[in-house]
Amino acid sequence: MSGHAYEHIAAELRDAILAGGLTPGARLPRHADLARQYGVSEIVVRQAIDDLKNAGLVETRGRGGTWVRERPPVRRISSERYLADLGPQTVPQTSFTRDQGITWEQYRLDTAYRWIGADERLAGLFGVETGARVLERHFVFYAAGVPAQVSRACLLAADVERTPVADSRNEPWPGGTINQLRTLGIEVDDIRESVTTRMPTPQEAQTLRVAQGVPVFAITRLMLAAGRVVEVADPIVIPGDRAILDYSIPLRR
Incomplete structure (x- = not known):
């Protein structure tokens, strides 16, 4: 041996x-x-x-x-998933419910909102001054009762303060952030994502029920409207044994 x-x-x-x-x-x-x-x-x-x-x-x-260990079903996360948020919302859905293949009734979203001053990293991602007022939103996404994703998604107070978007009681919102911003006259026309892998924090592992030794995808997402960053999700965390990130890269001359 x-x-x-x-x-x-x-x-x-x-x-x-x-x-x-x-x-x-x-x-x-x-x-x-x-x-x-x-x-x-x-x-x-x-x-x-x-x-x-x-x-x-x-x-x-x-x-x-x-x-x-039970082997959780693997979902494919397509680069076209945000089309579900663009609508029209004839049936309530978001990019998450589309990824998971679940109905609106099987979808649950736990939320925690607070106002913060942007630290250096967040301000840099938004392209604003450090300390700018930001709505920090922490989400836990559930599919049919199973926690599948957590995220910290931030919006600028200048865009959303004193609007229905800043009220956590309106969640979950069909069409997600894209539809929320549209109601304010902000049309998201570009999304950029940066994906890394790492081990989960103890809190992430507990919340998402990640088994010992399983890494997570950590995604930083920027939503832009006419070249301006209007949302920063940093990070979006997904267990690495439950997802395949599926990207389409069209080539145009």
């Missing part, structure tokens, strides 16, 4: 999970049983299980043992 014993055990269990021999929801043998099976100590078995947890393949439930 080449390599460390725990690596060999982890590899065999990983192969069994990926091949379907150990199905989602199945309980792994007890540490003591695996130790006897492989002729190693329980410390070595724990190292192997830690490897699988770090890969997002298994989870430990208190003293109830170790279980193969």
Whole structure:
């Protein structure tokens, strides 16, 4: 056996999970049983299980043992998703409900609004002076009861203060931010996104129920109207094991 014993055990269990021999929801043998099976100590078995947890393949439930993680459905996030926000809104929807393939009744949005002064990063993204008054909106998006996305989406007070858009009680809003701004006479005509991957913060992992070892997509989005940035979403966070980012890049001469 080449390599460390725990690596060999982890590899065999990983192969069994990926091949379907150990199905989602199945309980792994007890540490003591695996130790006897492989002729190693329980410390070595724990190292192997830690490897699988770090890969997002298994989870430990208190003293109830170790279980193969359920595999959440993967959704494809198309670069054309914002067409759902452009309307017309004959059926209430947003880019999120379109991505998730859910009805408006299956959609839930938790919100927290507050007024802040833009820090240096946020001011730089907006192209305004540091300290400019901004409406900071924290969202948790749910699809059929499952938390699927969190975001911090900011709007300039000069655009939205003392309007229905600044009232969290009006959420969720069909057509999302694009439709909100349209009601104020602001037509979003350009969207720019920057995508990175990282490990979730403890709060993100708890809110989104991200398993240990699973990274997230962290997206910075700018919405523009006639060249002016009118919304900054920084970040939008999506679990990496639940999404494929699907981009279309048309080439024009």
